Amino acid sequence: MNIFERISRLDRRWIYLILAAVVVITVMLKYETPIRISPEVRSVYDFVEAQPPGSYIHMAIDYDPGSLAEMHPMTYAIMEQALCRKLKIIMTALSPNGPGMAEQAMLDIMDSVKMHCGREVVYGKDIVFLGYKPYPGIVILSMGQNYRLSFPSDYYNTPLDSIDMMKGIANYGDVNGIILITGTSGVDYWISYANGRYNAPLAVGLTGVMAADYYPYLRSGQIFGLMGGMLGAAEYEKLVKRPGRAMEAMRVQVWTHIVIILFIIIGNIGYLISRRKGEVK
Amino acid sequence: MSWDTFLWTTLAVSLTLCTFSFLYRDNPFYKFSESLFVGVSAGYFVIILWYNGLVPTLFDRIWVDPSQQWYQIWSGGWWSGLVTGKWWYIIPGILGLLMWFRFSKKKGWISRYPIAFYIGIATGAAIPLEMQNRVNRQLADTLISPNFSAGFIAGISDIIIVLGVICGLFYFFFSVAHKGSFGAVAKMGIYILMIGFGASFGYTVMGRISLFIERVQSIRDWVRMGWDGGAGGIVVIWVVCLIVLLLVLLELMKYLRGRPSEGTAQ
């Protein structure tokens, strides 16, 4: 058995150790990695930039802590940009384990907007968090008729009609667009129901696992922007000129991808050698 | 450094390391963290369902007197709250409770009524919208004239998209045997599908690695927090690292003595 065959039969825990070592070492290092901006991410940025102060956008934070790594940087970058531009944000979180995270993100962003843009964001006047309701399909349909059908009150049980910024806001027709950040299949409901039935302009931020599947909707115009995974988040951070966790993670991604490609190459060399020897058909 | 935040973060890092221990092999630390995860998630979901779900959509609609809470049945204003409220919401509440008959062997059929209502609504809503958005709009965007005015590659790409979609749809049509010319088109379709799956795999690798990178960033931030916080923080970090190191050494000793290792579930 030669070296490649031996390596291709390695205990998987050595692979785990190599991967972990690469990530830990590269996380400690500090260096720049160039990020290219893709048109689909730029569309989302341009949309937020084009909104006049005082206009409304709906941020749908539909992800669980399991997707936090890729989704949080997008959420932070977009919401900070929007609040610094004095847009008003209606937030929902239609993922079961997501409301607490969405609330945490909202409070963090309110603080960072104060720090970076010198602007005091007031809950109820600049931003409102409606919370969670189950069965996203029905909730998305009902919000298209009236937010109050599924959200008679916000996350803190304050009736919507007594919240300043929700006076005069009935449904998707009163917001300029929806930016959905999700790691679940609820994105299909938003596209079919919110955009399909109510023609709400929709942009999506998705996990890396899902991103490649939604390019058809981008081309057909059902979504106007698409941010894919950590790379999409890094591109957005670069656009808003606020380097964060995503840009930092991309330089680690470069090396881990190199390692995984090496794994694939070594595995295939071992396989080809074994096949030549007639051990494997 | 706030000691409160640092100690909570130390708890978070410890639970993270307990979960990562599964990569070596299944062990009580991992089982504990997994069970805690299930329990805490379920408890969190109960609270969210209650405060974000039932209270605003059901109870606050039925009992509207703002000076009273819906559960203050001992108060004088409870009945007036019910009269001024939308009492008819009790009906979906009762229908929802009928769902719980699902657990009864004899009376389980009662749960079919609310389930049927929900299934009917969801499927009825899906028909026109899915047809319009997944089929019609996608087909409409596919069957367009190739746009060579945007460039030769753009025009060729449009043609590839049309042919690719048609070939892919041919592949998924299993009512006809994939032979002859039909088979050739289906074969082209599977090649296009493989390119798509390869693209998804490339994105998936990035997606999965991101999750681990974020965990390492969190652990790094905890180390920095302790380091910047002074001697107390460093002591806590060293204690956690020492415990992890001892456990790793114990496992290594077992391994070197030739005891069989169970390995991970994967």
Add this chain to the structure above:
Amino acid sequence: MKKEIPLLIVFVSGLFMAVQFFVPHSTSEKIYEFVMEWTIIIGIFALALGIWSLIRVSVNRIRRRTPNWQYSIVILAGMFGMVIFGLSFLGGVRSYMFRHFFDYVMIPLHATMFSLLAFFIASAAFRAFRARTALATVLLLSALILMLRFNPYLGPLGDQDAALAAWILNVPNLAAKRAIIIGIGLGIVATALKVILGIERGYMGSD
């Protein structure tokens, strides 16, 4: 009675929702809104079924002393602990313990469970990703092009790789995924019709 009425309910409600999409009349919209509100309330009770199942299974495991029954105690302790922390008289969702347990126990555990997948995908790539056939080779090449697109160490080849990756995503990948989306859409419509017409009755459970 036990089967006929549910079938009738599914038929009537399904037909109403399908037809309502095309009827913008105010009465139709009012009924539609009414139905939405009721469905959300009913749905909340359905989700609670899962919680009760978890409690039942855990209690049974403890009673019967099945292997690893001690971890069922951890499950129940975690669950009831969170419920107690979240009670309104202790501060509800804004309470210190509820928030901190969410931020420092639930988020790290949830995120770490999913981060294990990074290792599994690396192991899978090493052990299973083989260019055995032409199809597998095409898949492999497509994956490699996408994985190298943000690599800054390829020099001028990097720009070409990035452009090729963008083309793959926007052309052949788009075609493939579109074929899948159309197939899924037709499947959803067919299944929904079967449910509404009573051909598909799996939701009713057994007698």
